[in-house]
Amino acid sequence: MQISIQLYSVRDALATDFQGALQRLVDLGFSYAEPFNLLQFSEDLVEASAPVPITFPSAHQSFLGDGDFQEVLEAAQAVGVQYLIDPYWEREDWTDAGKVRALSARLNDRAAAAAAYGIRVGYHNHHFEIASRLEGRSALELFAAELDPQVILEVDSYWAAVAGVDVPVLLDALGSRVQLVHLKDGDLSADPGNQLPLGAGAMPLAGTLQAAAGAAYGVIEFDDYAGDIFEGIDTSLAHLRRIL
Template sequence: MSAELSVQLYSVRDALAADLPGTLDRIAELGFSNVELFGFVDRVDEYRTALANAGLTALSGHASIAEGDAERALDAAAALGMRTLIEPMIRHGWETEHGVSAIAARLGQIAAQAQPLGLEVGYHNHTWEFESDINGRNAFDVFAERLDPAVVLEIDTYWAEVGGASAPALLARLGDRVRLIHVKDGPRSTDAAAQQPAGAGDMPVKEILAAAPDAVRVIEFDAYAGDIFDGIAQSLRFVSGQAS
């Protein structure tokens, strides 16, 4: 069975700001059935209507829960029928063992809150989790060991590589704890505007997909110098052809 495909709507944030229903229609026209939301907590009714009209399902969404209003975000995610609510970024705390343990514990608490709502909670990485050293190991590996099994992972494969990790090796090591992966390509640079459609850059995208055969493939661009909808369409074609 092929893994599910999705797209992080942050990629089209400018279009969404101008015309949310029209943007979702364009995403559906590209061939997507699933999306990953951001900034949805204050727009539940608007998203519910627009998603239904476009024939799209919000499998997952990003919202600040570890340091924000977790209860409100969980309620919004449940109202939109999501499967996974993901903490997109925790910037500080990765420098020490105590800090890493505290982050893991907080996410475990939120996962317990989410369970009665039929939701799972996840974490999405950037570069710093791999750049921080905890007793000779990167902070992300320490975090994964201490994380409640109820908390799932969304590996941003691009930022993991930029942070110094091998994304295929990381995915193989984490196994089915990884429910979703962000698929993007480019020159392994912190310059987000240099990102390219999947298959057009330096990232080992084929190996990444093979290492996480069951994870939802979430196409994303943090930025793109060309037409973003064309870039997403190119990524979708590549990933669809490589899906397990």
């Protein structure tokens, strides 16, 4: 598993100095990062990454709606993205098995189009896709069962824990479809302001890493953080290096 950083964690720094924020992450030791809002930032990413040794193997961008998917794929290709992840779908749809299956079919269609660009598509969970129970399993597991083999999942391990499941068991159940794992820590409350550097909270990190050993990338992320975000990221990376 390679270690990446979700750029949403440093969104405030990017807003004031995009190049400088990427350089700080490189200085901390990151070679990989996961952008968000890819369409908005694709040109900035290409320009800012040219002088620094960092690449973007995965990225977040909504594409399951009615927008121009070819435009999204062209932006992903320009940035060098291999795994294109839709980060959110409407919460209420995850309570209806028919809507979950329809969403799987839509993602399968997108996967066929993305394959022509050498890109694999996937979905990133929050807590509600897992807390919702449909046909004896979580809505996320029902969703995964309907996906083509080329479609991947990015499991946000923290939000899975917030949903109340055993994260390593969920990862085992989803198997090799999980190619990306969001790694974060905290008190397991739904308040993102309570998130902490890896190793400082209640997450079962060792078991999570063991169950996700086959994933391509573990992506450090803070949805929010009360301290200095770069210090929090540095602490998280150091902890991962000690236990991986």
